[in-house]
Amino acid sequence: MANQNHDGGAYLIRGARPLGGEPADILLRGGTVAAIGAGAAQAADGAAEVDAAGLIALPGLVDLHTHLREPGREDAETVAGGCRSAAAGGYTAVHAMANTDPVADTAGVVEQVWRLGRDSGLCDVRPVGAVTRGLAGERLAELGAMADSVAGVRVFSDDGMCVSDALLMRRALEYVKAFDGVVAQHAQEPRLTEGAQMNEGEVSDRLGLGGWPAVAEEAIIARDCLLAQHVGSRLHICHVSTKGSVEIIRWAKERGCDVTAEAAPHHLLLTDGLVEDYDPIYKVNPPLRTAEDVRALRQGLADGVIDCVATDHAPHPIEAKETEWSTAAMGMLGLETALSVVHHTMVDTGLLDWSGVAERMSAAPARIGRASGHGRPLAEGEPANLALYDPAAERVVDPAALESKSTNTPYRGMTLPGRVVGTFLRGVPTVLDGKIQ
DSSP: OBOOOSOSSEEEEEEEEETTSOOEEEEEETTEEEEESHHHHHTOTTOEEEEOTTOEEEEOEEEEEEOOOTTTOTTTOOHHHHHHHHHHTTEEEEEEOSOSSSOSOSHHHHHHHHHHHHHHOSSEEEEOBOSBGGGOSSSBOOHHHHHHSTTOOOEEOOTTSOOOOHHHHHHHHHHHGGGTOEEEEOOOOGGGSTTOOEESSHHHHHHTOOEEOHHHHHHHHHHHHHHHHHHTOOEEEOSOOOHHHHHHHHHHHHHTOOEEEEEOHHHHHOOGGGGGGOOGGGOOSSOOOOHHHHHHHHHHHHHTSSOEEOOOBOOOOHHHHSSOGGGSOOOBOOTTTHHHHHIIIIITTTSOOHHHHHIIIIIHHHHHHTOTTSSOOSOTTSBOOEEEEEEEEEEEOOGGGSSSSOOOOTTTTOEEEEEEEEEEETTEEEEETTEEO
16 A cells, blocks of 8 residues: 655645545645645655545544543553554544542542553544543532643543533533533433343343433433523533434534534444343443434434544453443444444435545544544645545455454444545654555
C-alpha cells in the first residue's frame, strides 16, 4: 500500500474518494492535511505514496463509549490493547469509561488513563470521569478536579450504573455547566430491573428468564431530559435501545432540551431472538431488544434524533463469557466491527450516505465529547486524522484475528461488509494495509 522510502513526515494518499467528491490525492504533512486535489502531487516531494484507489477517505472515527478496563482489569483489556482495536476500526479518539478499578473518580486516575493512551501512540484516549464516588450513587465525585486535570475531562458517567437519585443527578447537571461538561446517563431504573437477564417480552417469557422492561430505560430518560432542561445543562443518553426511548428523545429535543443520544452497533443489528440458545455472547446491558426496536433505532439515527454511534466496546476474559447465562458478564466487543455494522445496517439500507456516517461516527461524537482536533472535515489545514475504508471488501469475523485482548464478539462467523485499510492520527499511520503500525 505504501512506499516507505520517504522523509518520515509526509504521506501522499493517491486516489481516495473524499466525502461527496471524486477520487483525489490527499497530502498529509506536519500533522495536517497539506493539500487535496490537483496540487497535492506537485507538493509531495519526499512523501510516501499510499495507493487508495477505490477507498473512501473518512474523518478519523471518534467513540464516546469505550471500556478499556485499565487500571484493574488488565485480564480483559489494557489501554494499549484497546488503542490497537480502535486504530484497527478506523478510530483516532476514544472516550474511556470510568468503571475501572480503582474507579476513575479522581484527577489522579483519569490522568493515569490519559497518559497510558498517550504512550500507546495509536489513538487519543479521553478519560470519562465518574459522576459519583466509586460509582456508588451517593456523593458526587471530584468533577471539577477532573475537568481541570491534564486529561481535561468533559464527559462524566457512571456507566454500568444509573445515577438513579434525581437530586444527585440534578446536582451533577448543575455542576458540569461551569466547565461545559456533559453527564452521560446509563438509563436504567434499578428497581425495575432487579434480577433482569434479558429484554422483557415474548422471548423472555418463553425462556423463563427475568425480563428487562423497556420502561426501565424510558422512565430515566424522560426524567433526566426534564432535569436537564430545568437546570439548562447538557445531557447525553448512553446506548439507547428501545423504540420508546427514541420517541422520548425526539419529544425532548422538540421541547428545546439540550440532549444528545447514542446507539450501539449491536442494537442496530441484533435482536433478543438470539438469546434462544442461551449463548452468553449475546448478554449485554441494555439487553438486545426486538426487531421493532431495531427498526426504530435505525430510523432515529437516520433522522438525527440519535446523534451518534458509540460502540460500548466491553471486553471480557473468556471465563466471564464461557459460563452459564445467569452468571455470565454483560458486554460485547465493538471497536473493530462498528464501521462495518453501520455500513450494513445504515448505508446498505439507504438510511445514510457516507457523509451521514462521518457525521454520526466522527463529527457528532467529537462535538459532544469536546474532542478538539477530531471530527473535523478532510480539508486543507485541518488535522490529518482520517480512516481509509474499502466499501467493496467483505470479511468473516474471526474473534482470534481481532486486536483486542478479549474475543467476546457477537459477530463471530458473520460476514460483514467493508474493511478499514488505513488509519492516520495527526498524519502518522497507525494502520496501513490493514495492519497496526
